[in-house]
Amino acid sequence: MANALSIETSTTIQSLIAQHKQMAGALMPLLHAIQDTIGYIPEDSYLPISKALALSVAEVHGVVTFYHHFRTHPVGNHILHVCRAESCQAMGSEKLEASIKAKLNIDYHQTTSDGAITLEPIYCLGNCACSPAVMMDDEVYGRMDSQKMADLISEARAS
């Protein structure tokens, strides 16, 4: 393993690899487990993963970067996903997006300067009967407007 990872992180990754490597089609569940535990998938984990699953480092890199959900860098304390799909567009999500970006002073794929919130686009949360929708961490919020959004952001910053 490369030196960039702390011993603690390396140990975590090794133990997750050990837990998953016998599964059929192990790579996706393993990547999820790493991201759920560490918050992202460190590029330095590619080598030990590839060795354990008999893949090349390039193949692991290819899979990680193919999927929008996986990320290779740390994120803020909370992740705010804003739905950009048609149903939310029909209910004014573009205005909402603009107000969120202005409020947080960041664009998509960026983290606020206080490290509180990372902003990501998402394409449908399955909450289309109550558009527009956003997801803060694992919770979906429907019928959003800029006031409710401001409250949600303040709550997240406080926690």
Place this chain on the structure above:
Amino acid sequence: MIKVPMIKVYVPRDSTALSVGANRTANAIQQEAQKRGIEIELIRNGSRGLFWLEPFVEVATESGRVAFAPVQPNDVAGLFDAYFLNPDSSTAKAHPLYLGLTEELEWLKKQQRLTFARIGITDPVSIEDYLAHDGYKGLANALKLTPAEIVKIVTDSGLRGRGGAAFPTGIKWNTVLGAGEKGVQKYIVCNADEGDSGTYSDRMVMEDDPFVLIEGMTIAGIAVGANQGYIYLRSEYPHALHILNEAISKAEAAGYLGDNICGSNHTFKLEVRRAAGAYVCGEETSLLESLEGKRGLVRFKPPLPAIEGLFGKPTVVNNVISLATIPIILDKGAQFYADYGMGRSRGTLPIQLAGNIKHGGLVELAFGATLRELLYDFGGGSYTGKPIRAVQVGGPLGAFLPESQFDTPLDYEEFSKIWAVLGHGGIVAFDDTVDMAKMARYAFEFCAIESCGKCTPCRIGSTRGVEVIDKIINGADVEKNTKLVRDLSDTMLNGSLCALGGMTPYPVLSAMNHFAEDFVPKPKSTLKKIIDIVVA
């Protein structure tokens, strides 16, 4: 303590109910009851699907469940003051949120709920509740039949794949049943990568009645000789993940999953696998690649997944709704199901009303109802009160339909006649503020973001499409560029392996054909604004 028999109060735990505050409402009811010394049994059921009325609170009575909705935490004290726990009282009936018996609500009464028969009624993770509401009757029948007999019932029911492709489910199963040497490993894969905007029926089944999906997959396994199933679940549905895993554990503990199912010699094991936010993985071959731990690149067909699917083995890949419909077909028979519907579209379709709609929610109806009935009788028109100008049916790859096509019946063949698709049954309404040139641009943009990159027309064409539409919006060589978009669409339609590239032209061209006025250059001042919004 006041002597009252334990009154059952229902507050849904469905994601959409939670998204408008159902947890806060449930907590407020619990606390208020405690404060007043009243014992209640609070049940977190699934949602009835009347989403504009969430949080939808129900109180059980001898004549059925009585609804109060939508209930926000600050309504709760007032409801207790009005004795809502005794819904027959005159004070409860006079409360502004009182709706009467749920079953008598016009919106529900007009529906034909077969796949969604239990949804909103039961506690999703209670196997006892599932059994008390006709659960596992389909499996009990299936266990008495030969695999070929089960497949024949599914074929005779006329059920077609509800994911969007509408391929006859029984024919697919029959191919898997006959595939490979005796004893070869086979798989059942449930496609739960419900990525289409405007759709949420899969999510509702998984969150609100997970056992019906588990039962459907178990029957599929027995029918084709597969002992392992996977549910490929989109990562955007964290609640569904927890509920499915809890339901799977309970089904295992009760002998409905694992070895010797219900004392038979059948084995069926089930596991949930999380997707990772790639829309293209809703395409079945791309999904299989992803399950195998690879990039979700679309495969060439043939070989069909039914012959060489997951890990190269014969595999049934079915949508959530298709699989969740199997139990009622096995319970009530092929003819019962086939008696619903029209033409070659048999049975019912769970339709999802979404976007700019007043009464958004889940409407399960026999095929044949018109869009207009859905949008106005059920949907109540637009949310904003403005005229509905366009609807997109069938997700981001579905055509946009103008008002003149609202009388089209929901039927696979009727939709295909007007160059549209039913897809997974999602209907997204737009009011008259929609800019259809922008929607056409978005269709290309979405394709560019989500393309797996295998086919050039999809990978490159989508990006070129965005650029050319921008030129049209800017008023640059409109005639030439319009022709270019049509040529490009033709190449994508005919030169892409899967529906992502192959159907992106549906929203693009339908927007151009039906809403041509939006593609006419606008005065400079408004144009600048539009571009700013689009680019932002």
